[in-house]
Amino acid sequence: EHIFRDQSSPFYKQAAIIYFEHIEQDVFFEFVAKRFQRKKIMLEKKVYEYLYQMCHGITGDIQRFCRVAFDTLEERTPLNFEAFFTVLETINKNEKKYFEASLEGKSLTKVQRSLMIHLASTENQDNAKIFGKELQRAIGVKSPGAMNNALSALMKKEYIYKSDDHYYFANPYFKEWILDYKLMIHATAGALTTGQT
Numbered sequence: 001e002h003i004f005r006d007q008s009s010p011f012y013k014q015a016a017i018i019y020f021e022h023i024e025q026d027v028f029f030e031f032v033a034k035r036f037q038r039k040k041i042m043l044e045k046k047v048y049e050y051l052y053q054m055c056h057g058i059t060g061d062i063q064r065f066c067r068v069a070f071d072t073l074e075e076r077t078p079l080n081f082e083a084f085f086t087v088l089e090t091i092n093k094n095e096k097k098y099f100e101a102s103l104e105g106k107s108l109t110k111v112q113r114s115l116m117i118h119l120a121s122t123e124n125q126d127n128a129k130i131f132g133k134e135l136q137r138a139i140g141v142k143s144p145g146a147m148n149n150a151l152s153a154l155m156k157k158e159y160i161y162k163s164d165d166h167y168y169f170a171n172p173y174f175k176e177w178i179l180d181y182k183l184m185i186h187a188t189a190g191a192l193t194t195g196q197t
Contacts, residue, residue, distance in 0.1 A: 023059055025052050032066055036079065039070060043079045051084070055172045064173075065091065092177050099177045107157065114139040115150045116159060119167055120178040130167070 004015045029052075033043045055061035069079060069087045077083060092099070103113060118139055122129065129135065130151075131144040141147050151167065154160045159174075160167050169175035 022057070025049070025057065028052075028059060028062070032062070035066070036070065039073070040076045041070070041073055041079055044081075047079055047081055047084050050081075054176070056168055058172075061172050068094075088173070088176060091173050092180070095173060095177065099174055099181075102159070102174065103178065103181065109150075109153075111140050111146075111150050112153055115147075116154060117178055117181075119160065120169070120175045 003009055003011050004013065004017060006012060029043075029045065029048050032048065036043050051062055051065055055065070065087060068091055069083070072087060072090055073079065073083060102108070103116065108116070118135060122135075131147055136142065136144070136147055139147075139150070141150065151160070151162075155162065158170050161170055162168075
């Protein structure tokens with residue numbers, strides 16, 4: 001869209017745009033489950049549905065998980081929720097340096113970092129919630145305009161995108177890592193306040 005439809009781009013109108021139809025959830029399940037049969041791995045439907053929701057139906061993100069699962073799981077392993085979280089942990093370990101550099105590096109301001117952490121754990125993203133005083137106070141801004149600037153900056157840096165008035169992480173595995181990171185920070189803070197190590 002940016003390269004070929006933005007008038008400021010040097011490649012504006014230099015290519016035909018091809019649109020792909022959305023692949024239905026059940027159709028893609030059949031495709032993925034069949035591929036796992038090569039190693040006699042049985043993909044549980046509930047696990048697939050959870051993965052599909054986590055990835056918002058984006059087949060590339062689903063396939064990324066499936067590739068790691070196929071490469072790391074033993075033959076005849078059931079791909080149940082226990083195996084799912086083991087694979088997710090493998091993805092997080094592989095991407096940890098990138099995730100840490102993204103969240104803790106200099107590319108994000110304090111407000112943008114705080115907003116990303118809050119977006120990761122915010123299910124209800126209607127405008128009243130996103131631009132409400134409570135979230136503004138939590139991330140350290142004082143107006144809807146400042147919130148909009150932070151959201152725009154995260155979209156420009158391609159950490160998030162907007163679709164159907166909702167904000168989604170461009171990398172769903174980064175979102176899952178942030179949720180674990182947030183829990184770790186809370187646990188560490190709790191241990192420090194009670195004098196535990």
